[in-house]
Amino acid sequence: MRMNEKKRRSKGELAVVVVCAIVGFLLAAQLRGVKLTGAADAATASRLETLQNLYNELMDQKDGLADQVEQLQSELALYRDQAASGDEGSEALRAELDKLEITAGLTDVEGPGVTVILEDSSSTNVTGDEADYLIHDNDLLSVINELRSAGAEAISLNGERLLATSEVRCTGAVVTVNGRRYAAPYVIFAIGDPDTLYNAVTMRNGVVDVLSQWGITVKVTPSDLLLIPKYNGTVEYQYAHTVTPGEEEGEE
Incomplete structure (x- = not known):
């Protein structure tokens, strides 16, 4: 009888140990999953913030370019008005300006x-x-x-x-x-x-x-x-520049 009781007790203790081990494994896995999820959420949030910043920068650049286009168009309209109010030479200048506008896609x-x-x-x-x-x-x-x-x-x-x-x-x-x-x-x-x-x-x-x-x-x-339609943008020249009469190639 005592031997049987000892065997039952040993089996019970072993079962408790196995259950505790399983529960511990599951808890560890769950904690690991929570950590991975938290890291993924943090990475996603960081990427979203980066994309939002890039989007905001692009929108600012777009607004700046739109303002620049509007300013250049206003200046161009002023030059056209000045040419139209002048003499025969100004009329020739206006005709040349019209051709340049078409070539440059500004109209x-x-x-x-x-x-x-x-x-x-x-x-x-x-x-x-x-x-x-x-x-x-x-x-x-x-x-x-x-x-x-x-x-x-x-x-x-x-x-x-x-x-x-x-x-x-x-x-x-x-x-x-x-x-x-x-x-x-x-x-x-x-x-x-x-x-x-x-x-x-x-x-x-x-x-x-x-x-x-x-x-x-x-x-x-x-x-x-x-x-x-006209070109809806700006053209900027960083390296090319006009050559003044008498200017030699490479001369500063």
Whole structure:
């Protein structure tokens, strides 16, 4: 009897030890999980704060650029008024200023031209690479370069006026133009002689033929009147400067 009681007591003590060990393990695991969760929450909060600060900085820069654009436009309007109130020489200056405004993209322009609409391919993927059937920056640049070579006087892409300093580049599945992201379809307006522009992009073995091989849809439509908005931004020159008469290259 005593032996049986001792065995039962030993088994009971062993069970208590096992239960305590399990409970201790569970408590340790729970505490570890709480610590990891707290660390993850802290890291997430830190990233959110960083992103918020970056967002605030970008918004401040945007507001500053908008104020700068408004100031420059006011100064430009003042110069135009001064030119308009002068003599024949001032009229010539005003005409030259108008041309420079168009070239610099500082004013809305309208005129005849063509509309080019590009859409991603809906063909069956036979290469295994989905990117082969999407429109890329080099596709858009091929169309834009053809239009420029054909005498386009003003071009826009999805409403963005294209300047000599404008970038058109892929950023993931979208294309960035003048710092803004756009997805397909891509709509290009080009002002110039409609027949010349149309023939330039639709000629045999031209850019439209090449893109159509991948099933990319390109629709080119002549138009009697297109409106292209002015460039909505600023252009700053840090290194380039004008050369005064008599100034030698490299002279300070």
